[in-house]
Amino acid sequence: MTVLLREPETLEEAVGILTADPGARLVAGGVTVCLQITHRRSDPSALVLLRRVPGLSGVTVLGDGTLEIGALTTHGELAADPELSARHPRLTELFSDVGNVRVRAAGTIGGNLANADPAQDPAVLLAVIGAEAHTVSPRGERTVPIAGLSAGAWRSTLAADEVIRRVRVPRLPPTSRTGWSKIQSGSLDDYATVNAGVRMDLGADGTIASVRAVVGAAVASPRVFDIPALAGSHPGDTLALKACAREATADLETVTDHRGSADYRRHLAGVALGRALTRCLDDDRRPA
Numbered sequence: 001m002t003v004l005l006r007e008p009e010t011l012e013e014a015v016g017i018l019t020a021d022p023g024a025r026l027v028a029g030g031v032t033v034c035l036q037i038t039h040r041r042s043d044p045s046a047l048v049l050l051r052r053v054p055g056l057s058g059v060t061v062l063g064d065g066t067l068e069i070g071a072l073t074t075h076g077e078l079a080a081d082p083e084l085s086a087r088h089p090r091l092t093e094l095f096s097d098v099g100n101v102r103v104r105a106a107g108t109i110g111g112n113l114a115n116a117d118p119a120q121d122p123a124v125l126l127a128v129i130g131a132e133a134h135t136v137s138p139r140g141e142r143t144v145p146i147a148g149l150s151a152g153a154w155r156s157t158l159a160a161d162e163v164i165r166r167v168r169v170p171r172l173p174p175t176s177r178t179g180w181s182k183i184q185s186g187s188l189d190d191y192a193t194v195n196a197g198v199r200m201d202l203g204a205d206g207t208i209a210s211v212r213a214v215v216g217a218a219v220a221s222p223r224v225f226d227i228p229a230l231a232g233s234h235p236g237d238t239l240a241l242k243a244c245a246r247e248a249t250a251d252l253e254t255v256t257d258h259r260g261s262a263d264y265r266r267h268l269a270g271v272a273l274g275r276a277l278t279r280c281l282d283d284d285r286r287p288a
């Protein structure tokens with residue numbers, strides 16, 4: 001098998017190669033692409049390496065507190081980033097727990113999101129926080145909410161010649177809390193059996209005003225949903241939080257695979273969501 005290696009020096013050049021050759025495949029960290037080629041699930045005519053394109057790595061804080069993350073930033077770099085940890089400590093926890101040290105050293109946020117693998121972690125919490133991907137294609141630039149990147153298991157809503165340039169994570173108000181939970185049935189470097197991300201907003205009296213949640217890994221395509229039943233509850237009322245989590249996941253359309261049956265996953269979804277909700281209580285770090 002012969003594969004042409006292309007190393008464009010601009011994103012526009014990369015997009016041009018993908019447009020001219022529909023068999024070409026973009027490579028960021030190569031974690032997924034290389035495994036797919038090794039297991040003969042992908043047979044690209046060319047590999048388009050992004051590593052020479054400048055400006056695609058790192059975290060920048062914008063004037064309004066939004067974080068701009070380059071698509072080539074690795075999970076490991078995000079786990080160690082002080083700006084991310086000051087503003088979104090739950091995301092730091094999440095990136096520290098992706099796969100194993102080798103996956104975190106090579107795998108990138110752009111490659112992870114473009115994969116649309118329903119078992120992956122970052123999209124779950126980024127979606128409830130309201131993060132967006134900024135993309136480039138021959139049709140110009142566009143902004144896609146992270147919640148709108150998946151069209152189903154392993155199918156992203158990106159066009160074949162569309163490249164993620166960066167991810168923007170909005171600043172959350174001091175009244176917002178986030179929670180994250182990941183349950184693994186196998187080894188600790190395995191994907192989640194179920195994961196859950198939550199954004200809880202508090203009212204002036206300290207009670208819950210609204211809750212947005214996502215359950216991932218146990219479903220074909222994670223979706224954001226609200227939990228209106230929690231409005232007016234105290235964020236420290238763990239019994240109410242856990243009961244609502246069980247109720248909110250009782251009809252979830254879960255999947256059966258080697259990580260567990262649909263019924264087992266539905267039960268775990270309630271547990272994971274309950275944990276994510278209760279963890280909102282100690283998420284009170286926000287920079288001025």
Ligand SMILES: Cc1cc2nc3c(=O)[nH]c(=O)nc-3n(C[C@H](O)[C@H](O)[C@H](O)COP(=O)(O)OP(=O)(O)OC[C@H]3O[C@@H](n4cnc5c(N)ncnc54)[C@H](O)[C@@H]3O)c2cc1C
Nearest residue numbers: 028029030031032033099107108110111112114120121164
């Ligand atoms: C053992 C193991 C354990 C893992 N555990 C976890 C886990 O616990 N949680 C988790 O979330 N993930 C996990 N992963 C998945 C891992 O995080 C992803 O494989 C990785 O993030 C993909 O990033 P990459 O840069 O290597 O992408 P690549 O393999 O380079 O690319 C992946 C796909 O995205 C496309 N692509 C890459 N960059 C872009 C871009 N900028 N714009 C558009 N398309 C692009 C590529 O063409 C390809 O289709 C695990 C993987 C392994 C092998």
